[in-house]
Structure formats: structure tokens, C-alpha cells
Amino acid sequence: MADVTAQGTHHRSATRYALTYLGLMVLTITTFLFSRVDLGIGSVAIAMSIAITKSALVVLIFMQLWEHRGSPRLAFATALVWLALLMGFVLADVHTRFPLTNPDRNPIAEPARSAPSAEKTRAGEQGKP
Amino acid sequence: MHPEAIAESHFSSPEVQRHAARLGMWAFLATEILLFAGLFVGYMEYRSLYHESFVQGGKHLDAVLATIETAVLITGSFAVAMAHHYTLSDRSGRAAVGLLIGAATGIAFLALHGVEYITHFREGALPGKYYTFPEIRTAGASMFFTVYFLLTGLHSLHVLAGTGVLVWLAALAARGTFSHQTYSAVENGGLYWHLVDLIWIFLYPLLYLIS
Numbered sequence: 207m208a209d210v211t212a213q214g215t216h217h218r219s220a221t222r223y224a225l226t227y228l229g230l231m232v233l234t235i236t237t238f239l240f241s242r243v244d245l246g247i248g249s250v251a252i253a254m255s256i257a258i259t260k261s262a263l264v265v266l267i268f269m270q271l272w273e274h275r276g277s278p279r280l281a282f283a284t285a286l287v288w289l290a291l292l293m294g295f296v297l298a299d300v301h302t303r304f305p306l307t308n309p310d311r312n313p314i315a316e317p318a319r320s321a322p323s324a325e326k327t328r329a330g331e332q333g334k335p
Numbered sequence: 336m337h338p339e340a341i342a343e344s345h346f347s348s349p350e351v352q353r354h355a356a357r358l359g360m361w362a363f364l365a366t367e368i369l370l371f372a373g374l375f376v377g378y379m380e381y382r383s384l385y386h387e388s389f390v391q392g393g394k395h396l397d398a399v400l401a402t403i404e405t406a407v408l409i410t411g412s413f414a415v416a417m418a419h420h421y422t423l424s425d426r427s428g429r430a431a432v433g434l435l436i437g438a439a440t441g442i443a444f445l446a447l448h449g450v451e452y453i454t455h456f457r458e459g460a461l462p463g464k465y466y467t468f469p470e471i472r473t474a475g476a477s478m479f480f481t482v483y484f485l486l487t488g489l490h491s492l493h494v495l496a497g498t499g500v501l502v503w504l505a506a507l508a509a510r511g512t513f514s515h516q517t518y519s520a521v522e523n524g525g526l527y528w529h530l531v532d533l534i535w536i537f538l539y540p541l542l543y544l545i546s
Binding site: 219220223224226227230231234235237238240241249250253254256257260261264265267268269274277278281282284285286288289292293296297300301308 | 362368423537540
């Protein structure tokens, strides 16, 4: 199957690679320009959406997962599932903790070593949104 | 004459052997994704614990330089994809050139990233107890640079390894080792290079853009 693909359609793939390259460059410039404007949480959403689009282009076209069906797709999809589990549960942990278990909210925690003094560190935290 | 594919005795045909090589490579790439996943999760956790420091740290990094680095890596990926295309078309000379361009972009990326590292070393924006950067003094500021150095450092090691692989493949391609039947090494080396690009596609916005 793969060899039919390799010999049958590889003349088309040069154009496809060039278009993908162009798309990736345009998306890179777009995400950079968007990052210069402060859109709050929207900035994160835009940056991550563009990153996911770019990675889909790389995986499907450059890494040829669009053509190579079957086991390579399964290996990649499995990695994504493990990734989602790892990220999902760690995020759930961090965001549902009892506040005092977090270092920057713990009044008796040691001040950060890098801080010049404990007072300044506290002042910095109070300014935090 | 182009090299013919000869399967190892335990494969029923060259095609089955190529499929096995490809699946093996994807299984390896899956472990690479999970290797970086640990660091990405560390980034997420520390970002939510020390939000202000991560915002300040991100603003301090050079986003313009990182954008140029991104463009360099994407160009390398394109060159390697074209090398794969030329290998399948039995144009070994062009394939070798594509692989060499890929390697050159790897060296360029490392040089640009070296410039970033030198700046951070000079200003003391370093991990852990070596952190002496006066401009960001919020709690956990050194953790941003710990995560930054671990993520970009591990990624740069991969760029270095990938560059070596591409130079080796270019040398083999120039000698006419590959053909439309014997292209597994080019394909799998290329997959590794694209993965390095893929990791950077996420590092770039997370570290440099979303501040």
C-alpha cells in the first residue's frame, strides 16, 4: 500500500510540501503578530490553536500520517492519549488543591531564595491579579 | 543502477520490512513525545503556581529571535521532506542537497539559540540557586528559567543529534545508497527531524509568546 503511494503520487508531493511550508511560515508570522497585541486569555487560545494547526500540518504532510494509515497512526494516537491523561490529571490536581498547599499562598513557606528579602516577595505577590 | 531492496530473512518481503521499520520509528517517536510531556507538564504546573513570574519571564525572552529560529526549523523540515521526495524519485544528488540544507538549518538554530543562552548567562537569568537576575524578583522567578533551560536544552540536544543523523544520511545519499526501494533510513531520519520541529512548534508559543 505504502509503495503504491510512494510511486504513484510522489510527484504530487513536492507541490504539497511547498504549500505546507508556505502555510507554516504564514502561521508563524501570524502567531508572532497576534502575540504583540494583548487579548487576555484570547491570546493564549489563539497561540495554542495556531500551534495545534501547525503541528497537524507537520504530522499529516511532512511526517506523512495522512498517507500512512494503520499502525503508525495507532502509535501516534496512543502517545497523544497518554499525553492527555498526564496533562489532564496534573492540571486537575494543581487547580483543585487546598490553597495553603501551594507555595506562593502559604504564609509560613520559606521566601524564594532569589528574592532580596521576604518583604519584597510578599509585596510582589500582593500585586498579583 | 539504483539499489534494489533485499529483505532480511525474517521478513517476507521488502515492503513488510519497510512497514516494520516505519512502525518501529513511530513507537520510538511516541516515547520521545512522552519524554517531553513530563517537562511540558512541569511547565504547566509551575506556570499555574508562579503565574506572575512566568508572565515576566516570558516577556523577558527574545520573541523576535525565537520567531527566526522557528522559521529556520520549518525551513529545515521542508528541505528534509523534499529530500524524501527526491529519494522516492531516485534523484540521490538532490536528496543529498536537501538533507545537507536540513543539517545546515540545525546548525543555524543551535547558533541562534546559543546567542540566547549567552545573554541569559551574562544577566544571571539561570536556574535554581544560580539565579541572580535583578529585573524579575517575584516568587518562583528562578523556576521559570529552570523550566526554560530544561525544555530548550533537551530540545537543542535533539537538534544536535538530528543534525548528525542528517549529515550521515546526506553522505549515504551522495554515494547513491538510497532509491525508491531502499528509502527507510531517509524516511525515519526525516521523521525524527520533523518531531524536533514539532516539539519546537509548542515550545515557541509557550515560552516566548503567551506572556
